[in-house]
Amino acid sequence: MTGFTYVEPSMGAKWVELLKDLAPHVTRIALMFNPDASPQSQFFYESMEAVAPKVQAVMAPVRVTADIEQTMATIAREPGGGLIISTDAFLYANRKLIIELAARHQLPAIYGILGTAAEGGLVYYGVDVVDQYRRAAGYVDRILHGTKPADLPVQQPTKFSLTINAKTAKVLGLTIPDKLLATADEVIE
Numbered sequence: 001m002t003g004f005t006y007v008e009p010s011m012g013a014k015w016v017e018l019l020k021d022l023a024p025h026v027t028r029i030a031l032m033f034n035p036d037a038s039p040q041s042q043f044f045y046e047s048m049e050a051v052a053p054k055v056q057a058v059m060a061p062v063r064v065t066a067d068i069e070q071t072m073a074t075i076a077r078e079p080g081g082g083l084i085i086s087t088d089a090f091l092y093a094n095r096k097l098i099i100e101l102a103a104r105h106q107l108p109a110i111y112g113i114l115g116t117a118a119e120g121g122l123v124y125y126g127v128d129v130v131d132q133y134r135r136a137a138g139y140v141d142r143i144l145h146g147t148k149p150a151d152l153p154v155q156q157p158t159k160f161s162l163t164i165n166a167k168t169a170k171v172l173g174l175t176i177p178d179k180l181l182a183t184a185d186e187v188i189e
Contacts, residue, residue, distance in 0.1 A: 001149070002149040002154060004154070005154060006127050007040040008157045009046065011044060011047065011112065011127075012044035012045060012084070013047040015084045015110045015112070015125060016029055016057070016084070017051065018110055018125055019082050019084065019110050021177055022122070022123065022164075022174050022176065027055055027080035028055060028056045028058065028075075028081050028082070029057055029058070029081075029083065030059070030071065030075050030083055031044060031086060032060045032068070032084065033059075033060070033086035033088055034062055034063055037089050037090045040086075041059075060075070060083075069101065072098070076105035076106070081107055082110075083107050084109070084112070085111045085113060086112050095111070095113055095116055099116060099119055103120065103168070106172060108174060111123065111125075113126070114126060114129060117164060117165045117168075117186075117188055121165060122168045123165070125160065125162050125163075126161060127160060128157070128160055128161040131158070132157065161185045162186075163185060163186040164180060166187055167188065167189065
């Protein structure tokens with residue numbers, strides 16, 4: 001077995017850090033995920049708990065659209081709520097609803113799903129997929145030149161991508177810190 005993994009458990013802590021930098025008032029962050037489609041979310045949550053003195057981390061499992069709506073309403077009910085949207089196919093399929101509900105409930109949210117910031121989400125932070133494909137091409141070349149796949153280790157992600165939607169931040173009344181603007185791969189105006 002060889003290849004490249006898309007899961008980097010420490011992203012949970014990074015999501016919390018980014019959300020706190022953007023919305024310092026956030027004290028409770030829910031990790032939304034579908035337990036059937038996203039077993040890796042447990043690792044993200046453990047990473048979030050490691051930085052728990054900064055915030056209260058809670059799990060928000062969802063399996064159907066009604067769960068998403070209920071979870072968003074529950075998080076928004078109390079002040080200081082924030083949201084992290086994990087990487088899974090169910091949430092990807094429902095990303096537009098999630099983005100709409102986050103805006104309606106004025107919830108700052110970070111998405112682990114590529115493209116969400118361009119669709120109106122506040123922030124996307126995740127593995128740089130283009131870099132993963134580029135590195136995988138090197139493995140294909142090595143295999144075609146005789147290297148046994150079993151001799152190639154599974155690679156962890158080494159490059160991450162940060163996209164910030166400045167329009168969404170403005171609507172939420174958030175000021176994007178200069179350090180985030182300087183490190184962002186893309187800022188949507």
